[in-house]
Amino acid sequence: MSLLTQRSCPRGRTDTDGLTIYAAARRDGVGPLLNALALSPDGDTPATGGSDGTVRLWDAATGAAGAAFGDNAGAVHSVVFTPDGHSVAAGSYDGTVRAWDVTTGRIRATPTAHTGAVTVMAFTRDGRTPVTGSEDGTAQLWKVFFPGPEETATAICEAVARDLTRQERATYLPGWATKPACTP
CATH class of the missing domain: 2.130.10.10 (YVTN repeat-like/Quinoprotein amine dehydrogenase)
Structure with missing residues (x-):
């Protein structure tokens, strides 16, 4: 097509x-x-x-x-x-x-x-x-929130209380597979 x-x-x-x-x-x-x-x-x-x-x-x-x-x-x-x-x-x-x-x-x-x-x-x-x-x-x-990559990373890090694995970053934060998502 x-x-x-x-x-x-x-x-x-x-x-x-x-x-x-x-x-x-x-x-x-x-x-x-x-x-x-x-x-x-x-x-x-x-x-x-x-x-x-x-x-x-x-x-x-x-x-x-x-x-x-x-x-x-x-x-x-x-x-x-x-x-x-x-x-x-x-x-x-x-x-x-x-x-x-x-x-x-x-x-x-x-x-x-x-x-x-x-x-x-x-x-x-x-x-x-x-x-x-x-x-x-x-x-x-509409009151709809579309978080950007940084906001998404912060929310995920706060929820799991650790950095994400490479696979998790690739799945949930496309384009972030090689850099840490969570900062101390």
């Missing part, structure tokens, strides 16, 4: 480089409809949300499909990255919002309050507060 191609497609839009973004690989009418699209802050990772309830990450350079997150109960109508690019969130037809860590794929938050489809989403500049709008006519500011 590839998101980018140099051929045109009836549902695609072509940019100045001649690359066409497909509706989540919906070639020849096969596959889910593309309902939402967001680009990571570094510009390297598009995320799509589909009618099948799946959020998929893509490689912008190659068009290759990456991780897929499919915990949504309904079609995905909105997708957004946190400003640091560490999380991606999706608003669904069923009124729920889900946020995943893009490295581990773990769900970071699942706030619910809307009674209609979540159609628009954004994050505050600090990345700590998702803002959503819904077909129910409401906008919500």
